[in-house]
Every structure is written in structure tokens, then in C-alpha cells.
Amino acid sequence: MELLQRFLKGDKPAIARVITKIENGTDPKLLEEIFPHTGNAYFIGITGPPGAGKSSLVNAIVPKLLENNKKVGIIAVDPTSPFSGGALLGDRIRMNDLALNENVFIRSMATRGSLGGLASKTKDIALVLDAAGFDYVLIETVGVGQIELDIAQVCDTTVVVLVPESGDAIQAMKAGILEVADILVVNKGDRSGADRLILEMKFAFELRDEKINWQIPILKTVAIENQGIEKLASTVKFHKEYLERSGEIEIERKNKLVLRVNELIEEKIKTHLHNYIIDQKQLKKMIDKAYERKITPHYITDEIVKKMFLKKEV
Ligand SMILES: Nc1nc2c(ncn2[C@@H]2O[C@H](COP(=O)(O)OP(=O)(O)O)[C@@H](O)[C@H]2O)c(=O)[nH]1
Numbered sequence: 001m002e003l004l005q006r007f008l009k010g011d012k013p014a015i016a017r018v019i020t021k022i023e024n025g026t027d028p029k030l031l032e033e034i035f036p037h038t039g040n041a042y043f044i045g046i047t048g049p050p051g052a053g054k055s056s057l058v059n060a061i062v063p064k065l066l067e068n069n070k071k072v073g074i075i076a077v078d079p080t081s082p083f084s085g086g087a088l089l090g091d092r093i094r095m096n097d098l099a100l101n102e103n104v105f106i107r108s109m110a111t112r113g114s115l116g117g118l119a120s121k122t123k124d125i126a127l128v129l130d131a132a133g134f135d136y137v138l139i140e141t142v143g144v145g146q147i148e149l150d151i152a153q154v155c156d157t158t159v160v161v162l163v164p165e166s167g168d169a170i171q172a173m174k175a176g177i178l179e180v181a182d183i184l185v186v187n188k189g190d191r192s193g194a195d196r197l198i199l200e201m202k203f204a205f206e207l208r209d210e211k212i213n214w215q216i217p218i219l220k221t222v223a224i225e226n227q228g229i230e231k232l233a234s235t236v237k238f239h240k241e242y243l244e245r246s247g248e249i250e251i252e253r254k255n256k257l258v259l260r261v262n263e264l265i266e267e268k269i270k271t272h273l274h275n276y277i278i279d280q281k282q283l284k285k286m287i288d289k290a291y292e293r294k295i296t297p298h299y300i301t302d303e304i305v306k307k308m309f310l311k312k313e314v
């Protein structure tokens with residue numbers, strides 16, 4: 001059977017092969033072929049600082065999402081440990097039980113060093129899982145900056161996980177969190193300071209007036225003891241129903257497509273620029289002139305960009 005046919009039937013080895021091809025960019029037509037089969041999965045992002053218990057929460061919540069014969073795809077993105085890969089290994093071991101379930105597929109996005117393009121690749125792989133027939137696609141990302149905001153861009157529901165000991169990190173993350181969180185989870189509720197953090201977060205959320213129709217729920221969990229998981233799962237489902245009922249899901253998904261297109265345009269321009277546009281010899285000549293203060297860097301930029309738009313093929 002053709003790879004694509006096996007893939008669309010949900011055959012795991014076929015899914016893995018399609019993902020690899022997309023990841024390596026070896027088959028540019030492939031995404032086009034699978035795209036018509038996407039749009040059915042519900043994307044859930046789980047983000048937060050390293051060690052907050054995101055993987056533990058994923059482990060705990062997946063069985064709830066599998067109820068009623070649903071299928072769940074998981075993407076674990078951890079760019080924080082390029083050397084040891086320790087976190088990923090840990091995730092793999094703990095997620096082993098899940099991986100054996102025929103309705104679950106897990107993919108770790110290992111990044112050895114380079115962060116560039118990771119979020120973008122992850123989004124395409126989420127589409128692959130969508131096309132493969134998973135009802136839910138869970139994306140676990142470590143909240144270390146731009147990347148989690150980036151991935152939240154494709155998620156219908158973003159769950160931000162905090163822990164009592166996050167301390168200063170919380171302050172730093174607050175602005176970002178306020179932007180992306182649909183649901184806030186305070187995990188490690190068995191540790192002291194959990195209730196205080198919940199109060200703090202409630203206060204922080206009261207101060208804002210965006211997303212006014214959706215009051216961001218703040219939940220307490222103890223992932224390793226399965227506490228609060230039922231409530232978390234039902235809150236995710238409730239958010240899904242809310243988006244569907246209000247029609248917001250269509251608006252949000254269209255907004256997300258706009259953001260995605262903008263992002264891809266930027267990516268394309270960047271590669272194009274580096275690969276073809278800049279004639280290094282000519283650039284060197286212009287730099288010499290700029291060094292002599294005969295032309296400005298702005299002038300050089302304009303010249304290069306003008307050329308870029310004259311070229312038709314990308
Ligand atoms: N005490 C306590 N420990 C937890 C809880 N959830 C996770 N952990 C532990 O915290 C550590 C990091 O968990 P992990 O799920 O890998 O965090 P991640 O880096 O956010 O994916 C592990 O040793 C977990 O066993 C919790 O609710 N309470």
C-alpha cells in the first residue's frame with residue numbers, strides 16, 4: 001500500500017515516516033497532500049518552566065482524553081537540554097506505557113543545539129498528526145521564551161503550568177502567560193506555597209480585561225498522584241465547547257492561519273535572502289563604500305530588498 005494510504009489509516013510506522021520526511025523537508029509536496037485531511041484535530045498546548053510537571057500532567061490527562069474511543073497524538077518539544085537530552089529521555093521512559101496504547105502516538109522533538117525553525121517544524125508535525133486522524137494533539141513545550149508563545153499560536157487551548165517554587169520565573173513569565181494561557185494550572189499542589197501562588201495568579205488575572213468572555217480557570221493539580229486531573233480534562237473540554245459554541249474557534253483558527261502565513265513569509269524571505277539574493281561580491285563592494293561613508297547601510301538594504309522583489313521565482 002502507498003505510504004500516504006497507510007498514513008491516513010493511522011498506521012504508526014507510516015506516520016513516523018511522514019513526520020521524518022516533513023521534518024527533513026525532503027518531500028515538499030507531502031504537506032500539500034495531507035493538508036486537506038487536517039482541521040479535525042483539537043490542539044492542546046501544555047507549557048511552563050522546566051520541571052513543572054508538564055510531562056507528568058500529559059501522562060495523567062491522556063487516559064481521560066482517550067475516553068469515548070478517541071485518539072491522542074503527543075509532541076514533546078524540549079529545547080532546554082541540547083547536551084544531555086535528559087529531560088527527553090525521562091519523558092520517553094515515563095510515557096512508555098502510553099506509547100504502547102494503539103490510540104496514542106508520541107513524538108519527541110530533539111534539538112541538538114539549534115533552536116531555529118523548531119517551532120515552525122513542530123507546527124507542521126502537529127498538522128501531520130491531525131491528518132493521521134488523532135482527535136487531540138497535545139504539544140508539550142518548555143517555557144523558555146519565544147518558543148512557547150510561538151507554539152501557543154497553533155493551539156486551540158493552551159494550558160500554562162506553574163509550580164510554587166517558580167518564584168521569580170513567574171514574574172518574568174507573567175506578561176507572556178497572560179497573553180497565551182486559556183487555562184492555568186498550579187501543579188505540585190502538595191508543596192507549600194501552592195495556594196499562595198493561586199491567589200497571586202487570581203489577582204494578576206483580575207487586572208486584565210482581555211479575553212473577557214473566557215475567565216481563565218486556575219486549577220490545582222498533583223500530577224504524580226492524579227489529583228485534579230479529572231477537573232483539568234473537563235476544563236479543557238469545556239473550553240473546547242466554549243470556543244465551538246461561541247464561534248470563536250473559527251475566528252481564532254483564521255487568525256492563527258494569518259500568523260502562520262506571516263511567519264512562513266518571514267522564513268522564506270530569510271532563506272531566500274541568504275541563499276540567493278545577496279551577491280557577496282557586490283555586497284562587499286557596497287560595504288567598502290559604506291565604510292568610506294559614501295552610502296548608508298539603509299541604502300544597501302533597500303538595494304538588496306528591491307532586487308528581491310524583482311525576482312519572481314522563490
Ligand atoms: N511533588 C510533586 N512532584 C511532581 C508533581 N508532578 C511532577 N512531579 C515531579 O517533578 C519532576 C519533573 O516532572 P516532569 O513531568 O518531568 O516536568 P516537566 O519538565 O515540566 O515535563 C519529576 O520528578 C516528577 O515526578 C507533583 O504534583 N508533585
Ligand SMILES: [Mg+2]
Pocket residue numbers: 054055056078087091140
Ligand atoms: Mg517534560
